[in-house]
Amino acid sequence: MENEIRVGRVPARHEVEGEALLVVDDLRTSFAVAAGSVKAVDGVSFELYRGHTMGVVGESGSGKTVLSRSVMGLNTSANATTTGSVLYAGDQMIGKSSKEKKILWGAEMAMVFQDPMTSLNPVVTIGRQLTEHVRYHLDMGKKEANEVAVALLQSVHIPEAEKRLDNYPHQMSGGMRQRVCIAIALACGPRMLFADEPTTALDVTVQHQILNLLAEQQRDRAMAMILVTHDLGVVAGRTDDIMVMYAGKAVEKAPTGELFAHLRHPYTQGLLWSIPKVTQAKHTRLNAIPGRPPNLIDPPSGCKFAPRCAYAQDICRVEEPTLRSIDTPDHVFACHFPVGTPEGEEAFARNVASDYPPALAAVGKLRASEEVVG
Template identity: 50%
Template sequence: MTETRAFLSVRDLYVRFDTEDGVVQAVDGLDFELERGRTLGIVGESGSGKSVTNLAVLGLHDRRRTEIRGEILLDGQELTGAPEPTLEKLRGNKMAMIFQDSLTALSPYYTVGRQIAEPFRKHTGASRREARQRAVEMLDKVGIPHAALRADDYPHQFSGGMRQRAMIAMALVCDPELLIADEPTTALDVTVQAQILDLLKDLQQQTGSSIILITHDLGVVAHTVDELLVMYAGRAVERGTVREVLRSPRHPYTWGLLGSMPRLASDVEEPLTPVPGTPPSLLAPPPGCPFHPRCAFTAAVGGDRCRTERPRLPAGRGAACHLTDDQQRTTFAEQIKPRLG
């Protein structure tokens, strides 16, 4: 019987950077899958490996300074170690990315329309006229008013929300099957944020694309993604459907993320509850569970297991934690959930 694979499959992924201070262990044995037409949310604090992982999928790391091991399969095609010409044919065509900072991602020297048209010409062989028409069409699709006129503007002439929409238009101009959105709503007001997220959902329904949404904001993913992957110190510590993870989280780090969010029912004078401590240095990650220096539940595990033994993330729904399933459920129900309200 032939094994069926997900559209995107990442297996045992390691990403290492050589620096003057030592080797940064940015991604440490990561596994995940994404089916066609589905949306995967990847959440975690800054430095948890979210963006590094997806830059590895796109093949955008500097190969001279980066070691990448593991398996990255896109529709059955191996991307790890693939030649640069192969990746260039895929980037912007079969897979594309919406970068976090649209102002720096867009070139100040070229008009917005020209930058959207360029990948379309490269991957389809369209004429300059056809590519411009496609660029105007995409600007109109993402909600830019007077698209034919605004296509001749430069990025600095667009507002922050409009630049983000232009970035989405550029990423989608070739109808990619995989779209990676890296903090696409950072620094945008909540109204524009909601519009951007609705736009991504509408475009996914039209094209059937798969989406990876990278964010640190659990509120953003709550009504946007299908599956959720929680990352910490370059590792996946919890995964499941978005409903499972947000309603019945199992990992103490996920409990901390949820507890640090403001709530409408809370007293305005009540301080937020941050995750204690700071993320570990990826130059020298702690042994065992990387979260144990910040975790309040190591005593429930007993002994030095949290400090010496790396917990494994089970297949499917689960958390990489030494607490038993019963301990996870009981602790959340009795200690964490009452605080969340």
């Protein structure tokens, strides 16, 4: 049943491989506020291939949501400025009028939002919310669009799909609503799906189902997907590449397996440690990264993570590291003293010896994580 539904075009396999669907270069988005300019995305570049999934990971305020909205061109508040280059299928998105972008929105690229409780219109039926853009983009009649809607609801595993068309969002649970949101995003058969923390607002049990559903749909439709999350655990098994963001910049980028095998950036390490483990003793303190993300209006000079970093040396506070790689060219990171390298170990040891607080905190976490492993 699920495989019957094919709305819009689905690329053939040969189309899928080897061609970058999305090429983002030096993307910057800032918001003008009274106190200055908030650089929410500060020079991010990446490529995404057809049918591939990229995870974008970072804490709240790291710029990951603004990044996905900037790529789509959806930041429309009057005080937002986006520069750089976003090539979608060879087509420059930056500088397009919103009229031109609307042709792509919903049809070519779609977004699943964070909170399904607020991202469906409470006074509009599920049926209309599922069909209005299908009718608009694909020029379908009401009856035909309704059939598509039923098929879509079935494909996201919503029981009694026909009856749901007349429902209003408040008559459904959070998980159901997120399924509806996914169905809406998939309705016109987009080639590019943005999932902006699609499970953050859901129960843990439902989170898993929704992530599986997204993976299933992404695979079946050979869509490219950007999965934005604050949880490294979420992207671990479900993405081809991972980009870790901090203070509006990509601080580490690698194929998923490579990243988990040889993570280089202390921030990535901190994110990984902060995932609570079932094997931990009860009432273990959560291994949060100490401190907070920096103020993006007036960020510290040097590496933005330095004030919270266990490896930070004097140079880190002065000179901002740029993205580089050591042995694998597709694994890049922005750090002077990367994790797992002699320089990094040395810097860490020096910080521990001089009682540098973030380093001492890290020692505890390291021990805790080793105990669990051992």
